[in-house]
Amino acid sequence: MPSLDIANFLTVALDVQNEGYAGVHVSGGVAAATDGAMLVVADWGSEFLRGEGTISPRAVLALAALAEATNLGGIDVDGNRVIVVAQSTRYEERGGEVTGDFQTIPLPDFYCPHNPAVVHLVRNLTDAEESWVPLAENPVLKNLRTLRANDCVVLSGLYGEGYELFHPKTEGDTLYYYSVARLRRGLKLFGARARLSVRRSARGWLVFEDGYQKFAIAPFAD
Amino acid sequence: MSSSELAHFLNVALDIQATPYPGVHVDDGVAAATDGVMLVVKTFSGEFLRGEGAISPKAAKVLEALAEATWIGSIEVDGNRVTVTAQTTQYDEKAGGEVAGEYCEVKLPEFYCPRAPVARMLGVLTDESRGWVQIVENPRIKNVKEWSVKEFVALVSNPREGYELFRLKDIDDEHWYSVAQLRRGLRLFGKNSRLSVRRNAKGWLAFGDQWGYTFAVTPFVKHD
Numbered sequence: 001m002p003s004l005d006i007a008n009f010l011t012v013a014l015d016v017q018n019e020g021y022a023g024v025h026v027s028g029g030v031a032a033a034t035d036g037a038m039l040v041v042a043d044w045g046s047e048f049l050r051g052e053g054t055i056s057p058r059a060v061l062a063l064a065a066l067a068e069a070t071n072l073g074g075i076d077v078d079g080n081r082v083i084v085v086a087q088s089t090r091y092e093e094r095g096g097e098v099t100g101d102f103q104t105i106p107l108p109d110f111y112c113p114h115n116p117a118v119v120h121l122v123r124n125l126t127d128a129e130e131s132w133v134p135l136a137e138n139p140v141l142k143n144l145r146t147l148r149a150n151d152c153v154v155l156s157g158l159y160g161e162g163y164e165l166f167h168p169k170t171e172g173d174t175l176y177y178y179s180v181a182r183l184r185r186g187l188k189l190f191g192a193r194a195r196l197s198v199r200r201s202a203r204g205w206l207v208f209e210d211g212y213q214k215f216a217i218a219p220f221a222d
Numbered sequence: 223m224s225s226s227e228l229a230h231f232l233n234v235a236l237d238i239q240a241t242p243y244p245g246v247h248v249d250d251g252v253a254a255a256t257d258g259v260m261l262v263v264k265t266f267s268g269e270f271l272r273g274e275g276a277i278s279p280k281a282a283k284v285l286e287a288l289a290e291a292t293w294i295g296s297i298e299v300d301g302n303r304v305t306v307t308a309q310t311t312q313y314d315e316k317a318g319g320e321v322a323g324e325y326c327e328v329k330l331p332e333f334y335c336p337r338a339p340v341a342r343m344l345g346v347l348t349d350e351s352r353g354w355v356q357i358v359e360n361p362r363i364k365n366v367k368e369w370s371v372k373e374f375v376a377l378v379s380n381p382r383e384g385y386e387l388f389r390l391k392d393i394d395d396e397h398w399y400s401v402a403q404l405r406r407g408l409r410l411f412g413k414n415s416r417l418s419v420r421r422n423a424k425g426w427l428a429f430g431d432q433w434g435y436t437f438a439v440t441p442f443v444k445h446d
Contacts, residue, residue: 006260033307037404057291058291058292058310058311059291061287061288061291062284062288063285064287065284065287065288065289066284069281069282069283069331070280070331070333079268086331087231088331088332088333089278089280089333089334090330090332090334091336097292097333097334100332100334103329103331103332105328105329105330105331106309106326106328107328108288108292108309108310108326108328109310109311109312109323109326110291110292110310110311110320111311111312111313111320111323112320113313154273178239179235203394
């Protein structure tokens with residue numbers, strides 16, 4: 001019984017994070033990764049994700065593999081130190097391989113700098129000063145799959161459920177536009193059945209969320 | 223600073239292994255994975271890979287990720303229990319960044335995996351009664367990379383160093399091989415591998431290199 005949601009978040013986080021903001025940043029039960037222009041956030045609760053610190057990309061790689069392999073009971077972060085509680089399996093004569101007890105696995109310590117800007121970015125997602133307005137519930141994002149990765153898109157202006165959220169950018173389009181490549185990378189966070197809510201800030205940031213996971217993206221501006 | 227060769231071996235081994243022989247089987251410094259048709263083997267030093275047992279696919283994936291992330295100093299296997307020593311990193315003010323740190327012990331969660339008779343499988347590769355003969359050193363296998371994975375191939379009649387080892391299968395061939403299987407197993411070898419190829423009387427092929435990697439594959443056989 002692997003922790004596939006966690007493994008998927010960590011895989012997307014590894015893809016999104018980059019130098020300057022390296023690693024997955026943990027605080028108050030929330031994990032976040034960013035490159036400054038994209039931000040992925042998961043709120044796993046402080047009972048499951050304890051402590052505060054930065055999980056280095058190396059440790060994230062191992063943690064993602066553990067989550068893909070088995071059920072995780074909890075993650076403790078203290079600076080760059082990561083301790084995972086992972087479920088073992090054992091053989092039972094009648095059932096074959098069955099779930100076993102939870103074991104505590106301290107990962108090797110890998111250095112990763114703490115970047116306070118990440119906390120600031122996460123805070124912005126709920127900051128009233130950013131003037132967030134809800135845009136759409138469960139929009140269609142099919143265009144993002146058919147357009148080329150190096151295309152850019154703008155909001156279509158049709159925000160009812162079931163309408164395409166984006167259309168390709170054309171000359172004279174609105175102020176803010178978004179990279180298809182980036183949108184595709186971040187939206188991998190969500191499964192096929194996720195019911196997405198979309199918000200926009202006054203500065204053109206978009207946030208996609210499905211309850212406990214968020215993907216935020218900064219716009220390009222003309 | 224990563225154990226990329228170990229990670230690569232585990233990646234290929236994970237692709238090859240399948241029921242009824244899941245996992246990576248360890249015995250006396252040797253790691254092997256098989257699906258009963260293909261077999262990949264790596265001989266490590268007995269100091270690096272200790273003990274005996276089966277690393278389950280779940281544990282092999284975690285080990286692969288660790289090997290990709292950092293330098294692995296040693297692996298100890300005891301049944302399904304896997305303990306590795308992995309190098310940490312730390313911040314060094316003089317260097318102004320991340321530097322290699324000390325090794326620490328990481329006990330992977332124990333995942334059940336049935337044991338396979340590795341010693342017997344490996345024995346097949348060196349069993350003289352099976353009529354193994356060396357057929358060529360360092361042949362070309364470029365065709366295998368170019369042909370469709372659905373194709374089947376046979377050995378050329380007189381394999382020579384630097385020349386293609388395989389041709390497309392003929393209707394009369396007694397033994398032939400799947401391009402898909404060959405590709406999966408030959409991924410084991412790097413660009414600088416000097417391949418040595420052997421064949422046994424039943425048509426098994428074994429590719430080995432100077433770094434201790436072996437890939438063996440069984441043939442499809444013509445039945446009259």
